[in-house]
Amino acid sequence: MQMATISRWTLAYFGCALVALVAALALLVSGFGFPSDGLAAPRTLIVVHLLAIGWLTLLMLGALFQFLPVLVGRELAHARLTPLALVLVVSGLLFLLSGFAGLDGWDGFASEMLPVGGLLLISGFGVAAFVLFATLLRAETLPLPAAFVAVALMSVLVTALIGETLAGALAGLVGGEFSVALVTHGVSLHAGFGLGGWLTLAAMGVSYRLVSMFLIAPERKGAWPMLVFGSAFVALAGLCMALGLLLALNTSLPIVLVVAGIAAAVTVVAYLGDIAVLYRARRRKAVELHMLSALGAFGMLALGAVMLGFGLWQGTEAAIGAAVYVLVLGWLSGLGLAMLYKIIPFLTWLECFAPVMGRKPTPRVQDLVAEGRARIWFGVYFAAIVVGALALLAEMPLATRAAMGLQLVSVLFLIGQFYRARRLIDLPSPWQGQERPRLFLPAREPRRFI
Amino acid sequence: MSDALELDVRPILRNGGEPFGAIMAAVNSLAPGQSFKLFATFKPVPLFRVMETKGFGYEASPLEDGDWQVVFTPVGEAERAALSSPENPDSWGDPTHYLDCTDLDAPQPMVEILGRLETMDEGHVLFALLGREPVFLFPELQARGHAWVGDFDETGDAYRLMVRVGVRK
Numbered sequence: 339m340q341m342a343t344i345s346r347w348t349l350a351y352f353g354c355a356l357v358a359l360v361a362a363l364a365l366l367v368s369g370f371g372f373p374s375d376g377l378a379a380p381r382t383l384i385v386v387h388l389l390a391i392g393w394l395t396l397l398m399l400g401a402l403f404q405f406l407p408v409l410v411g412r413e414l415a416h417a418r419l420t421p422l423a424l425v426l427v428v429s430g431l432l433f434l435l436s437g438f439a440g441l442d443g444w445d446g447f448a449s450e451m452l453p454v455g456g457l458l459l460i461s462g463f464g465v466a467a468f469v470l471f472a473t474l475l476r477a478e479t480l481p482l483p484a485a486f487v488a489v490a491l492m493s494v495l496v497t498a499l500i501g502e503t504l505a506g507a508l509a510g511l512v513g514g515e516f517s518v519a520l521v522t523h524g525v526s527l528h529a530g531f532g533l534g535g536w537l538t539l540a541a542m543g544v545s546y547r548l549v550s551m552f553l554i555a556p557e558r559k560g561a562w563p564m565l566v567f568g569s570a571f572v573a574l575a576g577l578c579m580a581l582g583l584l585l586a587l588n589t590s591l592p593i594v595l596v597v598a599g600i601a602a603a604v605t606v607v608a609y610l611g612d613i614a615v616l617y618r619a620r621r622r623k624a625v626e627l628h629m630l631s632a633l634g635a636f637g638m639l640a641l642g643a644v645m646l647g648f649g650l651w652q653g654t655e656a657a658i659g660a661a662v663y664v665l666v667l668g669w670l671s672g673l674g675l676a677m678l679y680k681i682i683p684f685l686t687w688l689e690c691f692a693p694v695m696g697r698k699p700t701p702r703v704q705d706l707v708a709e710g711r712a713r714i715w716f717g718v719y720f721a722a723i724v725v726g727a728l729a730l731l732a733e734m735p736l737a738t739r740a741a742m743g744l745q746l747v748s749v750l751f752l753i754g755q756f757y758r759a760r761r762l763i764d765l766p767s768p769w770q771g772q773e774r775p776r777l778f779l780p781a782r783e784p785r786r787f788i
Numbered sequence: 789m790s791d792a793l794e795l796d797v798r799p800i801l802r803n804g805g806e807p808f809g810a811i812m813a814a815v816n817s818l819a820p821g822q823s824f825k826l827f828a829t830f831k832p833v834p835l836f837r838v839m840e841t842k843g844f845g846y847e848a849s850p851l852e853d854g855d856w857q858v859v860f861t862p863v864g865e866a867e868r869a870a871l872s873s874p875e876n877p878d879s880w881g882d883p884t885h886y887l888d889c890t891d892l893d894a895p896q897p898m899v900e901i902l903g904r905l906e907t908m909d910e911g912h913v914l915f916a917l918l919g920r921e922p923v924f925l926f927p928e929l930q931a932r933g934h935a936w937v938g939d940f941d942e943t944g945d946a947y948r949l950m951v952r953v954g955v956r957k
Binding site for chain 1: 891894896898901902903905906921924926928930931945
């Protein structure tokens with residue numbers, strides 16, 4: 339049956355993700371991890387994985403469980419497995435972080451926890467990928483955004499497999515020349531597959547549809563979006579080739595990575611061009627706050643890509659760290675927060691008002707939020723990213739932490755807004771008596787159909 | 789009810805002409821409830837289907853010289869609606885309500901469509917044009933006992949949806 343219903347566990351994923359984001363920012367503000375520690379230091383790895391897995395991956399998986407059925411017009415396959423994937427990923431992450439703590443020499447933690455966490459993560463991602471691929475296979479045709487998601491899902495599995503091998507090497511389970519080569523060359527591949535292949539491609543695919551949907555702009559078709567997909571594919575193929583070389587010969591061939599880098603740059607430029615066309619072709623002239631904030635995230639993608647190119651060319655830790663900071667907290671996190679600002683009220687609205695649509699007056703989705711208040715904090719968030727990046731480049735740790743502090747405050751405020759939307763606090767008075775949905779536990783049993 | 793409108797297309801046919809345009813012009817000029825009597829040199833079977841979709845029943849009788857007389861009578865809206873079956877969209881009548889939701893953002897199209905359906909009687913059909921496939925609407929249509937068919941147009945830019953109102957619950 340061609341239909342989509344509310345994904346029952348999506349808000350639980352979002353809840354866990356936001357907790358991880360707050361924890362990671364709080365650690366950064368307290369001077370834990372980069373730039374106080376090195377880019378590859380265990381404490382930095384704790385923050386990075388808290389952000390990449392705890393925040394961004396859980397956010398993306400929760401969103402995909404809800405969004406992929408909308409994209410392909412089919413119900414989510416094996417939806418019962420989604421809480422299992424959540425438990426596996428969260429417990430895997432906790433083991434992984436404990437392993438890094440062990441690597442850092444904390445009492446009671448051992449680096450052997452790394453591969454255990456890795457195995458749990460692989461099984462969690464495996465379950466999630468199974469659910470999503472099975473849903474994709476139900477589709478009659480594969481729209482381009484879904485193709486991005488398919489490639490992204492393969493990337494998350496590759497990322498986890500490389501990560502597990504790295505974990506084995508760091509825990510001392512894999513030795514010899516291979517482990518040296520892996521730690522020397524494998525980390526950038528792990529990061530490339532994770533931040534590029536998985537998170538960025540999934541975000542691009544999802545945003546193609548969401549941006550055209552929210553702005554009421556005709557969907558992008560033809561050669562241009564195919565160029566985005568094609569060049570992303572070439573970049574990933576380059577990473578795969580580099581991985582193959584590493585596994586077979588314990589070596590790295592820089593030219594392959596240069597080609598992958600150029601293809602990735604083409605992807606970003608072509609994608610941003612597409613997004614610009616969508617904004618210009620919109621039939622809805624007024625831009626709501628979530629789409630305005632998304633502009634900030636797209637700007638951060640452009641800035642972060644330029645900075646990453648510069649950083650890799652320079653080879654300095656500060657420049658690379660600043661670029662990754664802009665890409666992770668500006669582009670991916672900024673886009674995530676902007677989309678949550680629309681998705682949470684939308685799902686809440688559906689849950690509360692779908693049964694009475696057309697029978698009683700219903701509020702608008704925008705009535706669940708107070709844009710005026712949130713507008714300032716989205717502004718603060720993106721401004722803090724720019725300040726933080728400059729401070730990282732200038733190697734001014736205190737200024738960096740102050741900027742991250744501002745980010746933490748704005749994130750906490752936005753979470754407060756999500757809470758208000760969920761609790762229906764900002765709804766106009768005619769609907770104040772409306773029964774409230776659960777905060778983030780699964781929605782009550784979906785309506786049974788005869 | 790006013791008298792039947794008569795049209796004799798035999799001269800056109802005998803001259804090798806194509807009478808369809810003249811027939812449609814006559815049909816479109818009918819007053820509500822008015823019948824339509826057609827004379828032709830053969831039994832115009834293809835026309836029966838066309839007229840059925842326009843809400844006309846027919847009665848065809850042969851004349852002495854091999855010609856045919858067909859009387860098309862409009863079927864009452866209520867009668868037609870009750871005759872149509874939810875499972876067979878071919879049996880549904882012409883839409884009586886139209887909505888263009890292409891410029892509305894989600895979930896407004898759902899609100900408009902479900903609101904309009906509440907005002908319609910069982911068996912009546914709503915035609916709605918949307919910017920995309922309304923996947924969240926379908927569970928609601930199902931829960932309320934409506935039947936629907938839909939597809940994208942040739943360009944893939946607009947989704948065409950027909951909903952037949954089900955039994956009030």
